[in-house]
Amino acid sequence: YGYCTGWLCFALINWWIVPTVAHASPVVGIPEAMGFLLGLVAVALIALIHCALVAVVASCWNPEAPPFRRRPWLLPLFTAILWAVLDALRCETVLAHGWGALAFTQSHDVALLQTAYWAGQHGLTAVCVWFAAGIALWLRRGSTPRLAGAWKLPVAGMAALHAVGAVRLAWPSPARDHLHVLIVQTAVSNGGKSAGDSDISPVEQAAELTRTGLRGGNFDRGGWPETTV
DSSP states (O other): OHHHHHHHHHHHHTTTHHHHHHHHGGGGTOOHHHHHHHHHHHHHHHHHHHTHHHHHHHHHOOTTSHHHHHOTTHHHHHHHHHHHHHHHHHTSSTTOOOTTOGGGGGTTOHHHHTTHHHHHHHHHHHHHHHHHHHHHHHHTOTTOGGGTTTTHHHHHHHHHHHHHHHHHHHSOOOOOSOOOEEEOOOOOOGGGSSSOSSSSOHHHHHHHHHHHHHTTOOOSEEEOOGGGO
């Protein structure tokens, strides 16, 4: 069940790859129909790889395991840590793909989003899983008395994090008058992202533009186009 629901989740999250590859396929000299099929294969493979996260977590969910039978509050905490670790690993190696992280679901909850200031993306994901797992444990309590209060800790914790976030928003850190940002824009076409259309590679082009820009002043931040590398 965990593997199947995880596959469906990541397939829906990455559906945009299918039309993108289909419409861009003429650039590399293949018909749109072939691009559509390649897009389907890409989405299927991404889902097959990354849904392993959900499968592993689901396989470890066992309220009757000895450590969790005695201390039910440990199960949501263990589940949250396991999910966050696997989610962090999912963002590494050549197969890295951070789409679908639960932290992103909180983009409109500005108070809770302040948690990412000290916990980071994966910490915020862990908070989401901890809360959901605690509520899930309570919903599946049946006639088990020891699970009757399983909702209390995650609800109290979530309320506390919202309160801390609200305080942080009410008294923000002093802001500087100006933020100097250097934005670099390379001349790289859609058909030449990895092979240069010019005499220098996109990375070399971006590096040279950055060096030129830095001669003109001091900057607090810099940005390169995603397509550069």
